[in-house]
Amino acid sequence: GEEVAQTPKHLVRGEGQKAKLYCAPIKGHSYVFWYQQVLKNEFKFLISFQNENVFDETGMPKERFSAKCLPNSPCSLEIQATKLEDSAVYFCASSQTGDPPLHFGNGTRLTVT
Amino acid sequence: AQKVTQAQTEISVVEKEDVTLDCVYETRDTTYYLFWYKQPPSGELVFLIRRNSFDEQNEISGRYSWNFQKSTSSFNFTITASQVVDSAVYFCALSDLEYGNKLVFGAGTILRVKS
Numbered sequence: 001g002e003e004v005a006q007t008p009k010h011l012v013r014g015e016g017q018k019a020k021l022y023c024a025p026i027k028g029h030s031y032v033f034w035y036q037q038v039l040k041n042e043f044k045f046l047i048s049f050q051n052e053n054v055f056d057e058t059g060m061p062k063e064r065f066s067a068k069c070l071p072n073s074p075c076s077l078e079i080q081a082t083k084l085e086d087s088a089v090y091f092c093a094s095s096q097t098g099d100p101p102l103h104f105g106n107g108t109r110l111t112v113t
Numbered sequence: 114a115q116k117v118t119q120a121q122t123e124i125s126v127v128e129k130e131d132v133t134l135d136c137v138y139e140t141r142d143t144t145y146y147l148f149w150y151k152q153p154p155s156g157e158l159v160f161l162i163r164r165n166s167f168d169e170q171n172e173i174s175g176r177y178s179w180n181f182q183k184s185t186s187s188f189n190f191t192i193t194a195s196q197v198v199d200s201a202v203y204f205c206a207l208s209d210l211e212y213g214n215k216l217v218f219g220a221g222t223i224l225r226v227k228s
Contacts, residue, residue: 041152041221045217048212050213058212091158100214100215100216101216104150104157107156107157109156
């Protein structure tokens with residue numbers, strides 16, 4: 001597709017439950033980036049992929065968070081045992097090799113109760 | 114490390130006023146990109162502009178204009194004759210070449226345009 005597609009739009013989970021978010025990059029783009037935007041508007045970089053390989057995971061919390069980009073499937077970001085502080089909007093972006101991302105998906109709003 | 118500073122947390126203007134949003138960046142790269150995004154109350158991130166570090170020409174798009182000055186490491190954004198629909202959070206961002214060109218964002222400036 002010609003846009004980054006994120007699903008679901010909203011996700012509500014009770015504390016301790018698992019949350020899984022999906023991102024379909026623009027067709028032909030080999031890089032995928034995940035960001036977390038918390039209530040104070042700050043964007044935190046989480047992880048990036050080059051095709052199915054992790055490229056940069058310097059922002060990824062070591063516990064509870066994992067991500068994958070498998071061939072012919074949307075990329076996914078999974079949070080095991082969610083906590084209240086995981087409540088945020090998670091944005092995904094994609095880009096062609098060597099380019100910074102331009103366009104972001106519409107985000108998934110995760111609410112942990 | 115890459116850093117983007119948007120010193121203005123919030124700006125309020127009255128419709129038809131001009132407003133400038135400041136962005137100052139730090140980078141060790143000689144090649145980089147600078148961006149501005151708009152995030153309206155609906156929450157999506159709207160891409161506004163990307164500038165290459167080698168292109169210091171100012172850009173104008175309708176009521177929007179951007180002033181890129183490498184000498185002061187600034188990439189300021191001006192909205193002329195602001196409108197209520199311009200109310201949003203505006204983010205400046207910088208690409209990090211070492212890390213696959215991931216974007217480093219500023220903290221954002223909330224712009225409120227009152228009628």
